[in-house]
Amino acid sequence: xxxxxxxxxxxxxxxxxxxxxxxxxxxxxxxxxxxxxxxxxxxxxxxxxxxxxxxxxxxxxxxxxxxxxxxxxxxxxxxxxxxxxxxxxxxxxxxxxxxxxxxxxxxxxxxxxxxxxxxxxxxxxxxxxxxxxxxxxxxxxxxxxxxxxxxxxxxxxxxxxxxxxxxxxxxxxxxxxxxxxxxxxxxxxxxxxxxxxxxxxxxxxxxxxxxxxxxxxxxxxxxxxxxxxxxxxxxxxxxxxxxxxxxxxxxxxxxxxxxxxxxxxxxxxxxxxxxxxxxxx
Amino acid sequence: xxxxxxxxxxxxxxxxxxxxxxxxxxxxxxxxxxxxxxxxxxxxxxxxxxxxxxxxxxxxxxxxxxxxxxxxxxxxxxxxxxxxxxxxxxxxxxxxxxxxxxxxxxxxxxxxxxxxxxxxxxxxxxxxxxxxxxxxxx
Numbered sequence: 001x002x003x004x005x006x007x008x009x010x011x012x013x014x015x016x017x018x019x020x021x022x023x024x025x026x027x028x029x030x031x032x033x034x035x036x037x038x039x040x041x042x043x044x045x046x047x048x049x050x051x052x053x054x055x056x057x058x059x060x061x062x063x064x065x066x067x068x069x070x071x072x073x074x075x076x077x078x079x080x081x082x083x084x085x086x087x088x089x090x091x092x093x094x095x096x097x098x099x100x101x102x103x104x105x106x107x108x109x110x111x112x113x114x115x116x117x118x119x120x121x122x123x124x125x126x127x128x129x130x131x132x133x134x135x136x137x138x139x140x141x142x143x144x145x146x147x148x149x150x151x152x153x154x155x156x157x158x159x160x161x162x163x164x165x166x167x168x169x170x171x172x173x174x175x176x177x178x179x180x181x182x183x184x185x186x187x188x189x190x191x192x193x194x195x196x197x198x199x200x201x202x203x204x205x206x207x208x209x210x211x212x213x214x215x216x217x218x219x220x221x222x223x224x225x226x227x228x229x230x231x232x233x234x235x236x237x238x239x240x241x242x243x244x245x246x247x248x249x250x251x252x253x254x255x256x257x258x259x260x261x262x263x264x265x266x267x268x269x270x271x272x273x274x275x276x277x278x279x280x281x
Numbered sequence: 282x283x284x285x286x287x288x289x290x291x292x293x294x295x296x297x298x299x300x301x302x303x304x305x306x307x308x309x310x311x312x313x314x315x316x317x318x319x320x321x322x323x324x325x326x327x328x329x330x331x332x333x334x335x336x337x338x339x340x341x342x343x344x345x346x347x348x349x350x351x352x353x354x355x356x357x358x359x360x361x362x363x364x365x366x367x368x369x370x371x372x373x374x375x376x377x378x379x380x381x382x383x384x385x386x387x388x389x390x391x392x393x394x395x396x397x398x399x400x401x402x403x404x405x406x407x408x409x410x411x412x413x414x415x416x417x418x419x
Contacts, residue, residue, distance in 0.1 A: 015382075060369045064321045065310055085323045085373030153369050155306040196368035198359065199301030200386040201400055205408040232299045236368070264408060265401040268382050 002177045004278050005047040006258075007185040007251045008040055009215075009244050010133060011271035012056065012126040020132055021089065029266075036261025036273035037133050043258070043275055044134055049184035051097050051144045053104070053170060053250060054127055055243040056188040057152040059084065061124040069116035070158050071166060072149040073108070075101035079123045079147060091128035097144040100177060104146060107173030113166055115148075123147055130188045133273075143184070150246060152189075152239050160223040160230065163242045167249020174250070187247025189240025191262075193269035196236055203270040207233040208262065211241055216257040216276050219248045237269075254279035305367050313365020316353075319343035320370035329377055356380075358388050 016033070019025060025034040061084050063069065075098050081091035108115050127147055135142060148170070151157055158166075174183055191211065194202040211234075214221040222245050230239050248255065255276045264270035303309065319340065322328045332339040340350045352360030356378060361371055375385050387397040 060321055060367075060373065061324065065314060065317055065367070083324050083326060085320075085329070086376040087326055087329075153305065153367065154310055155304050194302070195372070195382055195385065196358075196362055196389070197301045197303055198389055199299070200389045201397060201404075202301075203401075203404050205404075205411075228299075228304070231302065231304065236302060236304075264405045268386060268401060270404075 002174055002179050002181045002183050004171070004174060004251060005049050005182045005184060006043060007187065007247055007255065007274075007276040007278070008044075008130070008134065009187040009247060009272070009274040009276070010036075010040075010130045011190060011266070011269060011273070012129045012188045012240075013267045013269045013271065014125045014129075015267040016129050016271075017088070017091075017125055017132065020136065032263040033261070033266050033271050033273075034133075036259075036263070039259045040134055040273060040275055041136075044184070047184075048182060049143055050181040051100060051146065052131075052184040052186050053146045053148065053174070054130075054186040054188065055148050055150060055167070055246040055250070056123075056126040056186075057240055057243060058149050059124050059126060060153070062118075062122040063149070063151075063153075065154060068151055068154045069149070070151045071113065072116040072118050072121070073101060073105050074118050074121040074123075074145075074147040074149075075105060076119055076121050079121055079127075079145060081124065081128055082122050084124055091123075091125070091132065092141060094123065094127075094131075094141055094147075095144045097146055097181075100179065100181070101146045103177050104148075104170060104173045107176060108166070108169050111169040111172065113169050118149075121147060121149075126188050130186055148246070150242050152237070152242060155227070157227050157239060157242065159227060160225065160242060160245050163246045164219055164223050164249045167246035167251075170246070170250040171252045185247050185250045187244040189243045190234070190238055191241065191270045191272050192234045192238040194235030194237060195268055199235075201268055202235045203264055203268075204233055204235070204238070205262075205264065205270060207238075208270050208272065211244070212260060212262065212272060212274065215244065215248055215274065216255045219245060248276070251276055251278045303362050309365045309367070311365070313349075313367060315344045315346065316349040316361065316364060316366050317370040319345065320366070320372075320374045323373040323377060332377060356388070358385055
């Protein structure tokens with residue numbers, strides 16, 4: 001029987017990739033963020049997950065406004081990065097786990113989550129950066145992935161409540177999977193930030209603390225705000241907290257926080273790195 | 282079909298509109314489609330080159346509105362957003378102009394890039410001061 005070994009949550013600001021590329025991790029500006037990663041790397045080295053179920057949002061690489069799925073589940077043999085418009089070096093290709101992907105898709109639809117099924121899917125910095133942070137410098141990824149994309153681009157977005165419910169349905173799907181893989185849950189993005197508009201540069205540590213303080217023990221507390229109220233408190237891109245909420249749901253009913261790092265600013269963003277451990281029922 | 286059943290010609294306003302913030306909803310999605318489609322095309326390096334070579338022709342190829350063409354020509358980010366631009370796609374256009382997210386922030390807030398960066402740093406300092414204060418005073 002598959003086992004969920006933990007939940008890893010971190011921000012995915014493109015500039016993190018730039019800092020790693022330049023070797024700037026120990027610069028005073030970046031160090032407080034990168035200091036949050038060694039405990040995650042230690043946990044991963046000890047727990048050795050085989051597959052990661054990753055909740056993130058596309059940034060205009062795989063999806064355009066012509067067809068914008070609310071929830072998209074990858075079922076591809078592999079997931080490549082591609083030019084995101086800036087001509088930067090490409091991130092490594094991830095091996096997929098199509099059998100687990102299709103199991104999750106079938107279980108989700110059975111559970112009345114009518115997801116979009118993707119046998120081809122490009123993945124962008126939002127997915128790659130957390131893995132670069134977790135396994136810096138590896139030649140090839142030591143883990144397969146099942147990516148689940150949540151629309152944070154085109155409103156109406158799914159509600160926080162629905163997103164948590166999706167995550168919980170993914171947890172049930174993993175519980176009914178016949179394989180014996182060790183499964184890592186990943187949530188990427190956030191925390192508070194806003195890139196666009198006259199309010200650009202908005203961050204909100206008090207809302208971030210609220211989210212971090214409730215994520216493990218009472219994730220339903222994060223679902224009482226409407227999307228509009230989440231945007232008000234977290235910023236237009238702070239709604240990426242939806243990825244975290246879904247990932248928390250996928251950990252199961254009870255979880256406890258093992259590690260937390262919070263720092264602002266990196267680039268225009270308040271950033272956090274968290275590890276949660278599921279608690280057996 | 283009665284056109285009044287589709288009253289989506291203005292941005293959706295909400296009684297609690299968030300200052301300095303545009304929610305990218307249905308009205309923006311329709312208004313901005315051509316501009317965002319052009320920006321999405323910049324995932325291809327050859328398209329970025331074609332834009333650089335002849336901006337006006339490239340904008341015309343994607344059928345940008347006058348408002349959109351004007352905002353692009355003036356590097357007016359707020360104007361692009363008002364014309365339906367979505368920041369996830371506009372970021373690719375900003376890259377062509379050599380602008381990072383702090384540059385774009387400065388343009389939108391009417392401050393210098395240094396001033397915008399400082400505003401971000403100040404939020405970090407204010408947060409850390411509060412945390413330290415709580416430690417000292419319980």
